[in-house]
Amino acid sequence: MTASLRPYLAADAPVLAAIFCASIEELTADDYSVEQRAAWMSIADDEADFGKRLASRLTLVATLDGVPVGFAALEGTELIDLLYVFPSVAGQGVGTLLCNALEKLAGARGAKKLTVDSSDTAEPFFKKRGYVAQSRNTRIIADEWLGLTTLTKDLAP
Numbered sequence: 644m645t646a647s648l649r650p651y652l653a654a655d656a657p658v659l660a661a662i663f664c665a666s667i668e669e670l671t672a673d674d675y676s677v678e679q680r681a682a683w684m685s686i687a688d689d690e691a692d693f694g695k696r697l698a699s700r701l702t703l704v705a706t707l708d709g710v711p712v713g714f715a716a717l718e719g720t721e722l723i724d725l726l727y728v729f730p731s732v733a734g735q736g737v738g739t740l741l742c743n744a745l746e747k748l749a750g751a752r753g754a755k756k757l758t759v760d761s762s763d764t765a766e767p768f769f770k771k772r773g774y775v776a777q778s779r780n781t782r783i784i785a786d787e788w789l790g791l792t793t794l795t796k797d798l799a800p
């Protein structure tokens with residue numbers, strides 16, 4: 644499987660919203676309840692708003708045969724805001740491809756470190772990449788409390 648990367652285009656918003664929801668629905672069920680996942684997915688309910696968020700970050704889209712299968716967004720220079728992979732291709736290196744690229748771009752923008760507020764599901768992925776847990780947090784989304792961990796990684800100069 645060889646995935647490619649390209650920058651986000653405005654027309655990607657609906658398919659990235661679908662990837663976002665499928666990823667939460669199917670990949671995070673061991674860590675978050677039905678209610679928590681529904682609240683989390685509701686972030687993409689307003690597609691225009693979701694599209695604005697993607698457009699205002701440095702958002703990369705991973706494609707397979709031209710079809711989007713994952714995406715990641717860098718907010719400013721030092722924050723990974725979003726990282727989602729379509730369930731049927733999870734575990735095949737798409738997350739790694741996206742994260743490698745974000746780390747390079749952040750480094751090129753002068754970032755000394757990267758921070759992510761990671762889901763419990765993605766925490767092992769980030770730890771494997773050298774991210775270190777700093778604090779345990781909760782985020783309230785649509786009246787649901789979701790547990791997250793803030794992790795950071797020092798980038799090589």
Ligand SMILES: CC(C)(COP(=O)(O)OP(=O)(O)OC[C@H]1O[C@@H](n2cnc3c(N)ncnc32)[C@H](O)[C@@H]1OP(=O)(O)O)[C@@H](O)C(=O)NCCC(=O)NCCS
Nearest residue numbers: 670727728733734735736737738739761762764765767768
């Ligand atoms: C986390 C996520 C982005 C990883 O993407 P992916 O394409 O599956 O990751 P990769 O295939 O590149 O995996 C890289 C390594 O991390 C490991 N890994 C990935 N997800 C993992 C998980 N949930 N638990 C344990 N290990 C995991 C893989 O086994 C792999 O290990 P290896 O290098 O020894 O083979 C993806 O699983 C996802 O979308 N999760 C749900 C949404 C989410 O929580 N996003 C993060 C919001 S902060």
